[in-house]
Amino acid sequence: DTGVSQNPRHKITKRGQNVTFRCDPISEHNRLYWYRQTLGQGPEFLTYFQNEAQLEKSRLLSDRFSAERPKGSFSTLEIQRTEQGDSAMYLCASSSHQGLNTEAFFGQGTRLTVV
């Protein structure tokens, strides 16, 4: 399977715990995005990487959130001291950003439930 892979698919955690999600993009894609989606809403941008460089972070991303993309390959999104408001679907997407052909390929998402 050469699509975008996200792990885990589901995560239930207690409030205050730390969680980490992983995203493996399509191998030749240099851009990687993280989005958050809650029920009835469209995906909200969190952050993106161009290769290994994190180029933009949304105001939605508090200090408890951190993302990395070492060596420009897979990426991790960590949430520290989780809160109930962090419960959402976390989506990862990658694209090649060649000219204007910037369709994004999404993973299946990680569903986070904070109890």
Next chain:
Amino acid sequence: SQKIEQNSEALNIQEGKTATLTCNYTNYSPAYLQWYRQDPGRGPVFLLLIRENEKEKRKERLKVTFDTTLKQSLFHITASQPADSATYLCASMNTGFQKLVFGTGTRLLVSP
């Protein structure tokens, strides 16, 4: 700020009819718009991209239009089928070509 708006109410239609979904944008002029399909519990899947200099784009039973005067894109599914039931998202790249900005999506329900 740049904004994409879609009708948040679900669209219910009968099988065989044409479904038409609307996407409006404000405060910017996107170079192109994209449409995605999202099924419950899954990530969005790319369907079509239309550039600002293209009036219309087709792919099988799908048709997308882009009206820069009205600041609107219409997404049509002809001869709709129950399998077309899903949420359809409109998106565009923000100024500076950095990130895709999504609308809230419109849920389509096609009844047999």
